[in-house]
Amino acid sequence: MHIIAYRFFGEIMALAEAILVCLTDRPMSGYDLAKTFDASIGFFWRASHQQVYRELARLRDKGLVESREIEQSGRPNRIIHTITGAGEDIVHLWSLKPCRMPSVKDELLVKLYALDNVDIPVLHEQLDIRLDQHRAKLAAYHRIKEKFYDGQNLTRAQKGKLIALTMGISNESQMVKTLGKAITMLGEIDE
Amino acid sequence: MHIIAYRFFGEIMALAEAILVCLTDRPMSGYDLAKTFDASIGFFWRASHQQVYRELARLRDKGLVESREIEQSGRPNRIIHTITGAGEDIVHLWSLKPCRMPSVKDELLVKLYALDNVDIPVLHEQLDIRLDQHRAKLAAYHRIKEKFYDGQNLTRAQKGKLIALTMGISNESQMVKTLGKAITMLGEIDE
């Protein structure tokens, strides 16, 4: 049942698929990919440059990408990775696999949950900091939306990215609202 | 105090602190803790029973919990874990540490981001499934709120849990709204 479907569709490894997805757009170096995972696709799936390089080595071993070195002068050589046919097949199979719920892990909520064992003024500051972080993210998303996705004639690929971005924007603006409410509620406890 | 012990404790390990927080409420077995991490505190920090047992072994080695076996007949014996003074110190120090932003990792958003490489009807179904999952979570949160946090005379600890739960509720109801919007947007692409 579950196990058979899992075996049939292959292993979990969503970072591998996220990298392959980026490479369907254009061949890239590990460095380029690391930057992509620190912005754009990184808004929905974060990865460090170390993870990217390790995963690229595995993808190469499995024949899902092909890598060739480009000589440069004055700079380190680049290694450009191109997705193979087998890699494209993996992406398609992955798209058929059911999605998992994103795992919840938020220390701030745990601290609220544990309010009796926590320094409340410090928690207050931590909520303020978090509020600023979400405001900053929201502003960044708005800037990207206006700059890249405000036209009428968007391709299908662009429309997909716009839907994801729109979800990110509602998520962040909801967090801004709710954190404000949480800060108020916490203030009422302490007085 | 036990500040030096805390330096040995490492940087990340929020599961350890989450377990200690649960044990400040009452001594518990690993089995009880695993269930707690599958509900209540698990709404904000998820962990499997394997993780819980492994972490309990470490906490015991470090003297942050004390464990004693309770004989039972007809059932496996229970091992009850009690937080020590050193464990309580760790919780307090943890509460002063800045919180990290929860890391974003959502395959569904990655699939939207990668719309050109994805089976769109299947993605549609996956969005519907996700919508149902968030609706179910929202309903569960509402039930808990009404059952346990609707009175007037809440303790401070209860008020903290209520704030966290309130944030969970707005988060889920926002997801329900936004997913509806995303499904509409995706439908307009496909037509």
Added chain:
DNA sequence: ATGTCCATGTAATCCGTTACATGATTAT
């Protein structure tokens, strides 16, 4: 008969983070 609950874990593997390592070019 079948499955779920109780209650404990081990083993293998993969994912994620931090630190380390190199070294030229370019901007302040």
Added chain:
DNA sequence: ATAATCATGTAACGGATTACATGGACAT
């Protein structure tokens, strides 16, 4: 001078997931 950018990684360690393992009680 100093820092950032370009561009590649390795090593060590801890966190998370999946599979495996045991075995009685009790309900359908």
